[in-house]
């Protein structure tokens with residue numbers, strides 16, 4: 001038996017795991033005791049990460065749809081068809097008539113080549129990735145405040161924080177490795193403050209739990225700052241030496257008194273004062289957040305407000321302080337780092353910067369477009385308008401993950417040509433004209449970049465199953481057949497190219513990743529990597545306070561739709577469940593869809609535990625099972641988005657944050673009715 005070290009594919013904590021390989025087959029997984037993140041205790045998802053690899057639903061051969069039916073074809077036939085159609089569409093309508101989606105489930109090497117293919121071969125910047133749906137406000141918000149958008153500190157530093165503020169995160173279930181660090185900090189005397197409308201398990205450890213009304217975060221954070229300023233608890237030296245915009249911020253938050261915000265957010269003024277004092281008086285305070293902050297029409301403003309609070313108290317640029325966006329999919333940080341975004345190349349290098357663009361043009365030996373491309377939502381709208389003719393989707397499943405699925409389906413069906421590359425026939429792949437079978441993480445070499453900017457290896461444990469190929473190899477083959485040479489003998493060569501083109505990744509190579517990974521910025525081969533950012537300066541020089549006003553959520557409840565629906569993940573599944581629903585252990589723990597309803601609302605609607613109900617919104621309806629629980633506030637309800645048989649995104653609110661274009665997954669007005 002061999003043990004092959006790899007990285008968990010289910011969340012961006014980046015836990016290391018050993019795949020156990022016997023006679024060319026993965027037969028199990030074991031923890032890695034000296035892994036600094038999991039410390040030998042990965043969560044149930046990590047411990048069953050191998051279970052989907054051999055699932056009978058794996059795509060075995062390329063599929064081409066004829067007369068509405070898929071039939072298996074040879075690789076040559078599928079690739080020739082793709083090249084012919086992409087060339088025709090590009091010639092007839094231009095490169096901007098094609099859109100591409102990268103994936104946080106695929107490696108850095110896969111996403112880098114997809115970005116290069118989009119720009120150098122298709123001739124467009126129309127590329128985006130699943131971060132649009134989870135942390136696009138993090139990038140937009142933290143760039144506006146600090147000049148760069150990523151986790152400022154490292155996971156293990158949380159243990160040394162005196163106060164931890166946790167916003168909109170069911171950490172115990174979604175990021176168990178981070179929850180373990182927080183629990184250890186609390187055992188050591190740290191104070192935990194939780195801000196979440198739901199009674200999440202970790203709130204049991206907190207000194208204060210703010211069960212705010214969904215979508216009122218800006219008002220609450222402004223109120224914290226109001227108290228801090230009124231009581232002189234702000235860090236004047238840090239503000240003077242390292243920030244701009246303080247006067248405007250102070251003016252803007254002056255009206256957000258705790259008494260006023262109590263009427264908006266529904267939490268007592270005394271608690272607001274207590275929370276603000278605890279955070280501001282701490283020697284070292286950190287704040288972490290997840291999609292309870294980002295998935296609102298005010299997502300970017302929420303993130304900016306958090307950055308304002310950290311800057312006001314000088315809790316940035318020091319160990320055990322900082323801002324921790326808890327990223328979702330295993331390589332969602334990497335997908336963005338590799339340039340699977342419409343406005344930047346690798347390492348957030350702006351496509352509009354002429355010197356940067358020329359550098360990429362020289363290396364890639366072609367002219368590149370300076371025009372910002374379309375993001376996911378602009379692509380779907382363009383497909384509906386018949387301006388976008390074709391899409392290439394790698395490893396993503398917008399037919400379950402994007403709001404108002406009926407509209408997404410219409411958009412995909414409006415395309416002349418859709419190619420999907422995946423390991424299973426996802427709900428999105430079913431809409432494709434051509435489906436290409438990709439390898440799983442166990443069948444290829446590569447790297448993932450986790451939420452703490454740490455680059456880790458994934459390693460090939462077994463040969464590709466059936467007729468599948470690594471994503472990067474498929475992309476190179478399509479490029480070559482379209483007349484553009486992408487000659488890589490291994491994914492390691494792709495990382496060399498990334499290092500050459502990307503200052504933050506300049507010192508990263510496979511040889512250096514054999515230990516416990518490297519955190520960027522890592523600009524040269526001798527650099528040890530960077531634990532925490534902004535010690536001496538910010539990427540924009542001085543950090544900026546941005547005054548933010550509270551704007552009420554987009555879709556308030558009313559008489560017809562009296563409950564506010566929040567969506568998210570549960571403990572046993574990851575995103576659209578393409579992998580976790582095919583893991584026996586995880587499926588058995590959570591086999592079907594449900595809606596959590598508060599006992600008071602259940603009584604009003606005469607709903608009983610376990611009964612099937614119809615859930616309506618302005619977009620559509622679905623049928624699911626009721627789970628009565630007081631973890632959810634009266635007037636709100638919760639549904640996970642993992643289950644196609646009751647796809648919650650049939651009914652979610654498609655309103656977008658105006659800056660980052662993230663949908664308002666945390667705020668859809670709905671009605672629940674008995675089915676009989």
Ligand code: SF4
Nearest residue numbers: 008011015042043046
């Ligand atoms: Fe995998 Fe995240 Fe669990 Fe670690 S915490 S084992 S990375 S799902």
